Amino acid sequence: MSTSAPTRTSAAHAVIRLHPNDDVVIATRQLVSGTRLDAEDLVVTGLVPPGHKIATRAIAKGEPVKRYNQIIGVAREDIARGQHVHVHNLGMAEFEREHAFGIDTHPTDYVADPATFMGIRRADGRVATRNYIGVLTSVNCSATVARAIADYFRRDVHPEALADFPNVDGVVALTHGLGCGIDMQGEGIAILRRTLAGYAVHANFASVLFVGLGCETNQIGGILESGGLTETDMRLRTFTIQDSGGTRKTIERGIAMVREMLPEANRVKREPVPASHLVVGLQCGGSDGYSGISANPALGAAVDRLVRHGGTAILSETPEVYGAEHLLTRRAVSREVGENLLARIGWWQDYCARNGAAMDNNPSAGNKVGGLTTILEKSLGAVAKGGTTNLVAVYEYAQRIDAKGFVFMDSPGYDPVSATGQVASGANLICFTTGRGSAYGCAPSPSLKLATNTALWERQQDDMDINCGGVIDGTATINELGEAIFRMMLDCASGTRSKSELHGYGQSEFVPWQVGVIT
Known part of the structure; x- marks a missing residue:
């Protein structure tokens, strides 16, 4: 009986390698057993869904596994080269992370002629994007x-x-x-x-x-x-x-x-105002294996532009930076700012322990279907929304934000609760990335939706404002999308209605964080 040769698939579009030291690559489409990946010189074993991981080396049980050149978990069993890596063979890892402070900070290259948007200037000097x-x-x-x-x-x-x-x-x-x-x-x-x-x-x-x-x-x-x-x-x-x-x-x-x-x-009337009046809340929900590759880093590139133009961006969802907080402390402008972030992480660890929960109860079922396996992996992709600029301040939930630049506000990972806190803190625009699909809007601040993949864009285009899937198929770059998202921020702040506004979202999505005993 003859055996068929492995299917030959162009590695340039079949998988994405994020770092030379990674132990896995990410499938850009569904791959069947026998598919040869020329660039990695390996053959796929078993069915691998889009957005999921493939081992590029033999990994022994108990060994750490890297993606983004960071540990995302440990092998629960021996993993063969070319095998699908997911919840059946990869588990949560507890390990010490080095929390260095400020070693990756750098001067902000502010633009000489900042961008403007058509805003509404209030009597006290604050600027609105809606009325x-x-x-x-x-x-x-x-x-x-x-x-x-x-x-x-x-x-x-x-x-x-x-x-x-x-x-x-x-x-x-x-x-x-x-x-x-x-x-x-x-x-x-x-x-x-x-x-x-x-x-x-x-x-x-x-x-x-x-x-x-x-x-x-x-x-x-x-x-x-x-x-x-x-x-x-x-x-x-x-x-x-x-x-x-x-x-x-x-x-x-x-x-x-x-x-x-x-x-x-x-x-009121709209008038040109500097982009420094934009305060953008960063959210991700319904994440998938592409979130940390396309929409999140593209939003991060837009955030870098916003900061260079004098604006403010708010990263939140503290349980979803757990495992990646060491990357943020390296960008803290002072040890105090870095320690404040670690204090919020510590509060969450204690809070979970008091209530019989665990920080690694994430990712959700939908996240896992989309290719995310552990909270470490999810967090490493989530922090990409914050770009590369300095972390200048850390705030508690709903605390008034008065700093300019990239900041962190403590919140749960549940999107409506987190965004509610960001708006209470002063966010006049929300940017929300999603890979599985999300139906969310915000009031009184508009919310823009960023799709991580083209399949989602085509399936749920009525809810999405921009498609970041071009990064996956090679038709767009992070830099190009970062510029497009930044311009979309300015347009939306000027009055262009987002998809969620057109659908009437916003009132039911106001969800304050419930903490403490209800008697």
């Missing part, structure tokens, strides 16, 4: 009322309500499930109040209504006090259901207040 009126709640008990107030002004339901106010992007209700049964002095209520106060003064809100029930633990007065805020005639108004006389009267009162706010909110 909303917000309805915020102190407690879940006032959520239905808040939504009813905002729904009255929906253009798709009552187009006449905002017909005379073309410069107002809309009225949005941001509700949540918290606010009572919580320790009045605990960390949980402090984070909630910091988040709500951050939204109350966000530049993208022309004005805000705060609606409470009246008897909740999270009193509106406490929120204002925590943020150093005071109620003004128009910019910030507060009231409760109990003081207003019930649901119907509260809704009527809220609608009347918004009507009073609209003329002033409409008196």
